[in-house]
Structures are given as structure tokens and as C-alpha cells.
Amino acid sequence: MMKKLLSFLVFMLIISGILAGCGTSSSSGSAKKDKFVIAYLPQESDEQMQKTYSNFEKELSEKIGVKVEAYQANSYNAAIEAMKNNKADMAMFGPFSYIVAEERADAELIANLNNPELEGQAPSVIVVPKDSDIQTIADLEGKTIGFADPVSTTGHLLPKSTIVKELGIGVEDLEKSFFKSVQFAGGHDKALIGVVRGQYDAAGVSAMMPAMLEEKGIIEKGSYRVIAESESIPVGAPFAVRSGLDQEMKDNIKKFLLSYDDPQYFKNILGTENAKFMEASDSDYDQLRDIAEMLNLSPEQLLES
The missing domain is CATH 3.40.190.10 (Periplasmic binding protein-like II)
Structure with missing residues (x-):
């Protein structure tokens, strides 16, 4: 009799544990993200x-x-x-x-x-100050260029690939010997403003950024020139x-x-x-x-x- 009672109690403890576990799982699974x-x-x-x-x-x-x-x-x-x-x-x-x-x-x-x-237009441009003597990508040799961010599409990789293709040189040569300095401004607006204020000789930015900053009065219209455009992307x-x-x-x-x-x-x-x-x-x-x-x-x- 004692054995049967003990077995029954063990059985009930196991069932209780299973049910408790199920209840906890169900509760956490349905918990809503706050x-x-x-x-x-x-x-x-x-x-x-x-x-x-x-x-x-x-x-x-x-x-x-x-x-x-x-x-x-x-x-x-x-x-x-x-x-x-x-x-x-x-x-x-x-x-x-x-x-x-x-x-x-x-x-x-x-x-x-x-x-x-x-659609079909260049998403990225390389700009210089309006009165700069830089006219082409080749003229960027020995200059300081500003990009938006290392992982920016239109503010780094597309303008950089445009320069590499135009000059036919390797990326390592571009950064170590072609440019005087390569800097990251921390944003498209900062890179463009840096060009207008003379912080950079040139910058690679989104093609939309110049017009947007002009419209808001952040930079003066005609305070920069576009010297190159990137290829379009889909x-x-x-x-x-x-x-x-x-x-x-x-x-x-x-x-x-x-x-x-x-x-x-x-x-x-x-x-x-x-x-x-x-x-x-x-x-x-x-x-x-x-x-x-x-x-x-x-x-x-x-x-x-």
C-alpha cells in the first residue's frame, strides 16, 4: 500500500512538473514584444x-x-x-x-x-569647391578627399569605384599614394559642408544631397561643382x-x-x-x-x- 502511494505521489510530481513546464513555455512563447x-x-x-x-x-x-x-x-x-x-x-x-x-x-x-x-541616373557624385582648380578625377592627385562613411554606398564605395575605374589603379595605390589624405566625415551633409568650407578638396556624396542642402539654405547654390558621377545601380x-x-x-x-x-x-x-x-x-x-x-x-x- 505504501509502495503504491509513493508511486502515485512520484507520478503526480512528474505530471505537475510537465504541466508547469508547458505552462511556462506557453506563457513565454506568447509573450508580446513591448x-x-x-x-x-x-x-x-x-x-x-x-x-x-x-x-x-x-x-x-x-x-x-x-x-x-x-x-x-x-x-x-x-x-x-x-x-x-x-x-x-x-x-x-x-x-x-x-x-x-x-x-x-x-x-x-x-x-x-x-x-x-x-532610375538610370547616377546616385553618387564627386564634388569640389566652386573656385577649385580641380577639373577632373586625375586632378585629385595629392588632394584630401572626404567620404560620408566607410559603409556608405553613395558616400564611399560608388565614388571610390568611379575613381579606381577612371584612373585604372589599385585601391591600395589610391589610398596610400594617390591621395594626400582620405577622411570620413560621418555623413553626406558633413562631407559636402566640409568641401564648401574648405575642409576637404573634394568629397564623394549622394547625388541628392547638394540640392537638398541648397533647398534648406545650409549651403549656397553654386558653392560647389560636380566633377564626376558614378554608374547607376538597380x-x-x-x-x-x-x-x-x-x-x-x-x-x-x-x-x-x-x-x-x-x-x-x-x-x-x-x-x-x-x-x-x-x-x-x-x-x-x-x-x-x-x-x-x-x-x-x-x-x-x-x-x-
């Missing part, structure tokens, strides 16, 4: 831009049912690391920084923000999320982006009200991976630059 963090990369920013971001965050929050917060990264690397360490859930990357984020932080492409007005601004997010949330975010229709948001982000979110595939970025390979730049090298 916030969603968007990492913003270094770029020109002002009060209007902050309002634009705030409106976007509010609408996204309503769609996914979670509070949306912003994280302003001071570098592309910082944004990528934030996503890698689960401190950021989504970011609008540049094409090259997305490639690095996909490899290093397992970022998952969810949509592209495209500007149809720029992708826009990639939006990527942490791959570890719940699939339902990913689906809701994608639906939100693809149906988003705020002309002011698009104008402030890409300079035109006609921009829009579109379906995207990771293979769209293979051409850019080829450019990075041509420049002998791995994701790790880019982040260490």
Missing part, C-alpha cells in the same frame, strides 16, 4: 526630419500594436551592431551597409524605398529587420511599408513625393557585392575603415 526599435543611420537631420520620423513611427506603432522607439546611430557600424545585439529591430540601410548587415547581423531585407525619378534604400523577429510581425511591417503613402515622408527622405516602397530580393544586391569585391573590401574591412 517595444520595436528603429535605428536611424547618420544623415542630414533637422526639425522637419525629426517630425517626419515621428509620424512614421506613430503609424507603424498603430499597425503592429507595439510602441515604436528611435535609436540614432552615430555610424553605420553602430546601427549594424545594434541589430546584431538585438538592440535595434529595423533600419533603413544604404545598399552596401545592408550587405554588411545581412552578413554580419543576419539582417533580413523586407522592402526597398525607391525613387523612380532617379536598387534603392533597403529596409531590413532582425531575422529573429516573429514572422507575423515581419509580415505586418512589410504590409505597412508597401502600403505607406505619405508624400512628405518620401520628399524628406528621398527628395521627391513620388518615391515608394517596393518588393525587394537579396539577389538585387549582387551587383554591389561584385563592386565591393572589385575594391577588395570585405564587410569586416568596411567596418574597420
Whole structure:
């Protein structure tokens, strides 16, 4: 009798443990994420831009049912690391920084923000001060050049590849003997302002940046000259999320982006009200991976630059 009672008690303890374990698992599995963090990369920013971001965050929050917060990264690397360490859930990357984020932080492409007005046009330019004696890429020899960020598509890799192709020299020779100095300004606006103020002899920046800064009165119209343009690329601004997010949330975010229709948001982000979110595939970025390979730049090298 005692044996049967003991066996029964052991049996009940085991069942209780199993049920408790199931209950805990179920509870944690259904626990709702209490916030969603968007990492913003270094770029020109002002009060209007902050309002634009705030409106976007509010609408996204309503769609996914979670509070949306912003994280302003001071570098592309910082944004990528934030996503890698689960401190950021989504970011609008540049094409090259997305490639690095996909490899290093397992970022998952969810949509592209495209500007149809720029289709087939050069996304990147090399600029010099208006009164500079620099007329061609060859004239940059012995000069100081400023780029936006090591992992910037239009503010580093595209202008650099343009110079390499034009001169027919290796990347190592370009940086060690051709230029007097290669510097990173920390943003497209900072690189362009640096040129206008004489900090750099030239800079590689997004082709949209000069007009945007002129319109806002940050630089004077005609205070710079464009001496070269990059080749066009078939992708826009990639939006990527942490791959570890719940699939339902990913689906809701994608639906939100693809149906988003705020002309002011698009104008402030890409300079035109006609921009829009579109379906995207990771293979769209293979051409850019080829450019990075041509420049002998791995994701790790880019982040260490």
C-alpha cells in the first residue's frame, strides 16, 4: 500500500512538473514584444526630419500594436551592431551597409524605398569647391578627399569605384599614394559642408544631397561643382529587420511599408513625393557585392575603415 502511494505521489510530481513546464513555455512563447526599435543611420537631420520620423513611427506603432522607439546611430557600424545585439529591430540601410548587415547581423531585407525619378541616373557624385582648380578625377592627385562613411554606398564605395575605374589603379595605390589624405566625415551633409568650407578638396556624396542642402539654405547654390558621377545601380534604400523577429510581425511591417503613402515622408527622405516602397530580393544586391569585391573590401574591412 505504501509502495503504491509513493508511486502515485512520484507520478503526480512528474505530471505537475510537465504541466508547469508547458505552462511556462506557453506563457513565454506568447509573450508580446513591448517595444520595436528603429535605428536611424547618420544623415542630414533637422526639425522637419525629426517630425517626419515621428509620424512614421506613430503609424507603424498603430499597425503592429507595439510602441515604436528611435535609436540614432552615430555610424553605420553602430546601427549594424545594434541589430546584431538585438538592440535595434529595423533600419533603413544604404545598399552596401545592408550587405554588411545581412552578413554580419543576419539582417533580413523586407522592402526597398525607391525613387523612380532617379532610375538610370547616377546616385553618387564627386564634388569640389566652386573656385577649385580641380577639373577632373586625375586632378585629385595629392588632394584630401572626404567620404560620408566607410559603409556608405553613395558616400564611399560608388565614388571610390568611379575613381579606381577612371584612373585604372589599385585601391591600395589610391589610398596610400594617390591621395594626400582620405577622411570620413560621418555623413553626406558633413562631407559636402566640409568641401564648401574648405575642409576637404573634394568629397564623394549622394547625388541628392547638394540640392537638398541648397533647398534648406545650409549651403549656397553654386558653392560647389560636380566633377564626376558614378554608374547607376538597380536598387534603392533597403529596409531590413532582425531575422529573429516573429514572422507575423515581419509580415505586418512589410504590409505597412508597401502600403505607406505619405508624400512628405518620401520628399524628406528621398527628395521627391513620388518615391515608394517596393518588393525587394537579396539577389538585387549582387551587383554591389561584385563592386565591393572589385575594391577588395570585405564587410569586416568596411567596418574597420
